[in-house]
Amino acid sequence: MNRIKNYIKRHKIKSAILAVLLIAYYFCLPNQLFKDPTTTVITSSNNELLGAQIAKDGQWRFPQNDSIPEKFKICIVQFEDEYFYKHPGFNPISIYKALRDNLKSGSVKRGGSTITQQVIRLSRKGQSRTYFEKLKEIILATRLELRESKNNILSYYSSHAPFGGNVVGLDAASWRYFNRNANQLSWAESAALAVLPNAPSLIYPGKNQGQLLKKRDRLLKKLLENALIDSLTYKLSIAEGLPQKPYPLPQIAPHLLQRVSQTNHGKRIKTTIDSKLQQRVNYIIKNHYNQLSQNEIYNAAVLVLDVKTRQVLAYVGNTPTDKRHQKDVDIINKPRSTGSILKPFLYAAMLDAGDLLPNTLVADVPTQFGSYNPENYNKTYDGAVPASRALSRSLNVPAVRMLQEFGLDRFHHYLKTLQLKDLKYNANHYGLSLILGGAESNLWDLCKSYAALSSTLNHFTETSSKYFTNEFCEPTFLASNNIDFGDKTSGKTLFDAASIYLTYESLKEVNRPESDESWEFFDGSKQVAWKTGTSFGFRDAWAIGTTKDYVVGVWVGNADGEGRPGLVGVQTAAPILFDVFDLLPNSNWFSKPFDEMQEIDICKQSGHRASQNCKNIEQKFIQVSGLKTKPCPYHVLIHVDNNESFQVSASCEDLNNIIHKPWFVLPPLMAHYYKTKNPFYKPLPKFRSDCLGENTASMEFIYPKENNAIFLPKDFDGNTNDLILKIAHSKPESTLFWYLNDTFIGSTKDIHDMAIMPKQGPHIITVVDKFGNEAKRRITISE
Structure with missing residues (x-):
């Protein structure tokens, strides 16, 4: 020192x-040698190439790969720089020989550059080939050797060397010329690629085959002479042909690639996609597209989620249609009308709040809320239907009535908690049509919500009746992401486990597509909780299903919003749903969450908690919150004679001859429609003529609805037809008296229909029975 x-x-x-x-x-x-834009690359969960998006400068240049296949490493070192592992960045002997030969010939005949020098030259693109530049390269090469390992230098070279045309780097060249990963190349293929960077503008697949073949075979001969390959490998290698033209790069998940590139442009991203499943779902979509396009339905999307990991297993953003029909549009995250797909959330919310039991009878009768007049898909009514069956059959009128009873704002709050991003307005903006497709959502958010419900059930079973605070988290298609479900808690996140389980029990009974009508009779058939949806105007068809392990979501329609006849969830989306589920492993059904349930007596006819008048009782597990629901309101105790033919009272019959009998009685309007679908429904017996019947009669209008604007139809002769008024009475045999604007117009008995010819303008229709009950309707007759 x-x-x-x-x-x-x-x-x-x-x-x-x-x-x-x-x-x-x-x-x-x-610090950064190369700043060229790179190709966006996505791979599957097992590192298979799913797709690539060309770099911004039009080059196929994959992001740098630190892993170099051993065969290519040997080939490139033997061809370009045999002393690569021994020199400090430049080879004095090679430089001397190159200088000597070039001076003798008066032109550049050979180069003396090492691989390290070539890396420097590639990074300093556009520099003139002068002796001064050569000196710079030597200095920079020695500096690179001090900074990087030999393997990293090889990685720089293999990732940035030109391979002809717009192909840069080994990874891109391997896929473009041999349609496979570089790790899967043979000795002959590795040798062919190793000689390409030496003269990429002169030698490339499809042209100058003779020169390329000579260079490749000369390299293979050298490998044999240096005992790097055996004679059999050499003979087999020189027998291999050369690539004739570039292959297109795989595009197995093009719409996911498009989505990834928005935030990870120019990067190599490992996704959670199962490549085999993705390709098989692609095949299913292609087959269905061929059928659907015949009805001018051109677009569809499928999303498959793993419930336990919340990973995306398959992502098909659209069909293989053409540009005219928006084939490049990724439908999965685009807002579309929901149709009936939100109904299960309302059903679960009412169960969770204790406003409903699974099979409680709900009204299915003609209904009007102001100017809103919902109708069932088949235009018919059941009068009264168990809530679970109303859900599995996707009946519109019961759903709207349930929403009105539950509260629009209240339900809107539940949906906001589900984090449906396209629900952008307040509850009043949507109104009661919210439950029938008045709102928009997207396939990603809906599948996310179903996965969260399924995961809630799974976690409740696995953690001894605990919930997780972050159950409603975003799924991921990035393999580097691990989902954090939050902390365990004894309190529910949104819906309790019992409400979810009972909702799924109902959805399991949804009628399957025609080809699967007898699914429940086959051993090993998958139990799937699923729901379809069809938007107004037949513009969107949905089908979303879940098992314990997987969620599959399907949307079918036209990206431009054009409706088509037959574009119905159960006909177009459901067949795709079950074709995809057929690809997935079988799952056990969800475990019953007993800690959130209690077994009680249920009235079999009404689905309510059994009252003392209910005789047909069954034991059912219900959600604990359902204990606060009211007892059955439809069973009343009546007094009949010995033959049970007439109602009697103490005023006309000896007490010893009176039988006290529970009777199932629906309100008149519900009963009017209910008995058409339930032939065993028995209306209340009439009072015997000598008895003083109590004034318990009631009546309701069937038609017209309140405040209706009515257009009187005309027949083929141009004559205006009558307006037919209809009313339901709990005692049809009673005589009803009809008034139009306080003017008596007639009476009816047994069948309560009245034909009138009112003038244009507002009118009040009044009906009075013999017990003094009165019903009124306000209508307006329009031209």
Whole structure:
């Protein structure tokens, strides 16, 4: 140290110059050698290439890969730089020989560059090939050797060397010329690629085959001579042909690639996609597209989620249609009308709130809320239907009535908690049509919500009746992401486990597509909780299903919003749903969450908690919150004679001859429609003529609805037809008296229909029965 200090003191100028040179040498090499734009690449969960998006400069240049296949590594070193592992960045002997030969010939006949020097030259693109530039390359190459390992230098070279045309780097060349991963290349293929960077503008697949073949075979001969391959491998390798033209890169998940590139452009991203499943779902979509396009339905999307990991297993953003029909549009995250797909959330919310039991009878009768007049898909009514069956049959009128009873704002709050991003307005903006498709959502959010419900059930079973605080989290298609479900808690996140389970029990009974009508009779058939939806105007068809392990979501329609006849969830989306589920492993059904349930007596006819008048009782597990629901309101105790033919009272019959009998009685309007679908429904017996019947009669209008604007139809002769008024009475045999604007117009008995010919304008229709009950309707007759 003292000698160095003394030397510096004696030779200050020389020491300063040396220090400056050392500092310049240290910083002469940029931290980032290559700044070229790169291709966006996505791979599957097992590193298979799913797709690539060309770099911004039009080059197929994959992001740098630090892993170099051994065969290519050997080939490139043997061809380009045999002493690569021994020199410090440049080879003096090679430089001398190249200089000698070039001076003799008067032109550049050979180069003496090492692989390290070539890396420097590639990074300094556009520099002239002069001796001064060569000197710079040598200096920078030595600096690179000091900074990087030999393997990293090879990685730089293999990732940035030109391979002809717009192909840069080994990974891109392997796929473009041999349609496979570089790790899968043979010796002959590796040798062919190793000789390409030497003259990429002259030699490339499809042209100059003779020169390329000679170079490749000469390299293979050298490998044999150096005992790097055996004679059999050599013979087999030189027998292999050369690639004739570039292959298109795989596009197995093009819409996922498009989505990934929005936030990870130019990167190599490992996804959660199962490549085999993705390709098989692609095939299913292609087959269905061929059928659907015959009805001018051109677009569809499928999303498959793993419930336990919340990973995306398959992502098909659209069909293989053409540009005219928006084939490049990724439908999965686009807002579309929901149709009936939100109904299960309302059913679960009412169960969770204790406003409903699974099979509680709900009204299915003509209904009007102001100017809103919902109708069932088949235009018929059941009068009264169990809530679970109303859900599995996707009946519209019961759903709207349930929403009105539950509360629009209240349900809107539940949906906001589900984080449906396209639900952008307040509850009043949507109104009661919210439950029938008045709102928009997207396939991603809906599948996410179903997965969260399924995961809630799974976690409740696995953690001894605990919930997780972050159950409603975003799914992921990035393999590097691990989902955090939050902390365990005894309190529910949104719906309790019992409400979810009972909802799924109902959805399991949804009628399957025609080809699967007898699914429940086949051993091993999958139990799937699923729901379809069809938007107004037949513009969107949905089907979303879940098992314990998987969620599958399907949307079918036209990206431009054009409706088509037959574009119905059960006919177009459901067949795709079950074709995809057929690809997935079987799952056990969800475990019953007993800690959130209680077994009680249920009235079999009404689905309510059994009252003392209910005789047909069954034991059912219900959600604990359902214990606060009211007892059955439809069973009343009546007094009949010995034959049970007439109602009687103490005023006309001896008490010893009176039988006290529970009777199932629905309100008149519900009963009117209910008995058409339930032939065993028995209306209340009439009061015997000598008895004083109690004034318990009631009646309701069937038609017209309140505040209706009515257009009187005309027949083929141009004559205006009558308006037919209809009313339901709990005692049809009663005589009803009809009034139009306080003017008596007639009476009816047994069948309560009245034909009138009112003038244009507003009218009040009044009906009175013999018990003094009165019903009124306001209508307006329009031209």
